[in-house]
Amino acid sequence: MAVGAGAAALGPGNGATDPASAALVGDEQLTFYGTHQPGIAAPAQTHGWLTAFDLASGATLAQVKALLQQWTAIAATTMAGRSLTAGEDAMTYGRGPSGLSVTVGVGASLLTKLGLNHQIPDQLAPLPKFLNDALVPASSDGDLCVLVGANDGLVAAHALRALQRAAATCCTLRWQVNGFADAAGSMPSPASTPRNLMGQLDGTGNPKQGTAAFDQTVYAPATADPAWMRGGSYLVYRKIRMLLDDWDTLDRAGQEAVIGRDKLTGAPLSGGDEFTEPDYRKFTPSGALAIPAGAHVRQASAQANNGATILRRAFNYYDGPRSDGAPDAGLIFLAFQADPANGFTVIQQRLAGVDSLSTFIRHEASGLFAILPGCRPGEYLGRELLEGDPAE
Numbered sequence: 432m433a434v435g436a437g438a439a440a441l442g443p444g445n446g447a448t449d450p451a452s453a454a455l456v457g458d459e460q461l462t463f464y465g466t467h468q469p470g471i472a473a474p475a476q477t478h479g480w481l482t483a484f485d486l487a488s489g490a491t492l493a494q495v496k497a498l499l500q501q502w503t504a505i506a507a508t509t510m511a512g513r514s515l516t517a518g519e520d521a522m523t524y525g526r527g528p529s530g531l532s533v534t535v536g537v538g539a540s541l542l543t544k545l546g547l548n549h550q551i552p553d554q555l556a557p558l559p560k561f562l563n564d565a566l567v568p569a570s571s572d573g574d575l576c577v578l579v580g581a582n583d584g585l586v587a588a589h590a591l592r593a594l595q596r597a598a599a600t601c602c603t604l605r606w607q608v609n610g611f612a613d614a615a616g617s618m619p620s621p622a623s624t625p626r627n628l629m630g631q632l633d634g635t636g637n638p639k640q641g642t643a644a645f646d647q648t649v650y651a652p653a654t655a656d657p658a659w660m661r662g663g664s665y666l667v668y669r670k671i672r673m674l675l676d677d678w679d680t681l682d683r684a685g686q687e688a689v690i691g692r693d694k695l696t697g698a699p700l701s702g703g704d705e706f707t708e709p710d711y712r713k714f715t716p717s718g719a720l721a722i723p724a725g726a727h728v729r730q731a732s733a734q735a736n737n738g739a740t741i742l743r744r745a746f747n748y749y750d751g752p753r754s755d756g757a758p759d760a761g762l763i764f765l766a767f768q769a770d771p772a773n774g775f776t777v778i779q780q781r782l783a784g785v786d787s788l789s790t791f792i793r794h795e796a797s798g799l800f801a802i803l804p805g806c807r808p809g810e811y812l813g814r815e816l817l818e819g820d821p822a823e
């Protein structure tokens with residue numbers, strides 16, 4: 432059975448030769464072409480690497496166009512499991528596409544540098560500063576971003592290397608974060624919710640794929656202004672360090688009270704199973720709220736935030752010890768939405784103040800990018816932005 436089957440456009444791969452070894456992981460293939468870039472709604476992959484680039488000084492619009500054309504070709508080729516330069520490019524020889532997705536976004540600063548200020552969507556207005564933000568500017572923002580996800584590290588590295596080589600024509604690398612999630616095939620079922628480094632099931636409350644609510648939450652609508660974003664999405668990236676040594680001082684009940692869900696099953700503390708709707712009005716026999724007032728799920732819920740919803744696609748990072756000996760570990764938190772002002776910003780403004788989890792985390796980097804709409808064969812990502820739509 433295909434890993435993560437049913438979540439995004441999937442089809443058989445064409446690079447694997449040994450069905451017994453490759454059918455589960457290597458054969459997984461996402462279709463590059465379509466209305467939306469497939470990496471947004473793709474099933475959680477084992478590796479997720481997010482990279483931001485800045486335009487080199489003097490870089491021109493023509494160079495950016497050539498870069499987006501090259502990135503489109505690299506994405507389409509590698510996601511289909513094909514070699515970029517036949518015979519030479521051996522990093523992934525004999526492997527299938529392994530669920531690879533390449534997702535491209537642009538920051539407001541790119542449009543300013545290209546003289547396209549009139550094309551900057553309101554949704555790319557800078558995020559406000561949130562309480563307790565500890566952001567490192569050099570690890571934040573950027574003119575362009577690429578998110579590479581795959582169930583095989585070599586496949587991800589191969590695609591990223593090609594994308595970075597192409598970018599060197601007109602960009603410098605600004606920052607890169609490397610994340611991981613549960614290995615494909617290691618979870619109880621392909622549809623299981625991944626766990627984060629605090630041990631919680633993370634992703635349960637996401638909008639359900641294939642519903643109108645999902646599309647409305649995640650994608651810029653067909654009427655979006657500017658038109659080049661129709662079918663695109665907005666990505667808020669936050670690098671959130673977990674204070675794991677502090678977290679470990681809580682017992683299981685204490686950790687569950689911080690989140691509002693059972694640690695092992697993911698069920699809300701109001702009862703049921705992982706996918707039972709939380710009952711925020713339920714009290715325990717001793718008269719306490721079953722889901723405590725400061726619980727993360729209560730404070731992050733749509734009910735508490737004027738209906739604000741986001742699609743969360745997080746990867747874990749674990750980058751060794753910091754100078755104080757504590758693990759440099761946490762979440763590469765990715766939130767996709769149609770409008771951050773009615774999504775991430777609303778929720779984070781509340782969480783930063785009242786969420787019990789906020790004591791155990793630090794937001795250390797941030798980025799806001801317009802994720803370009805998908806494209807058809809013969810086109811390239813961002814064509815509507817750089818050339819306009821001839822049909823308009």
Ligand code: HEM
Nearest residue numbers: 631632633634635636637671728731732733762778779792
């Ligand atoms: C390290 C930081 C974080 C951790 C460990 C974390 C963990 C969790 C966990 C375990 C859940 C419950 C299961 C689920 O629905 O996925 C959850 C739910 C949620 N989180 Fe977080 N989270 C973090 C940061 C954030 C941030 C920064 C936001 C948004 C600003 C956010 C928004 C949400 C939302 C919207 C839900 C679903 C609430 C609902 O069920 O209605 N989380 N998170």
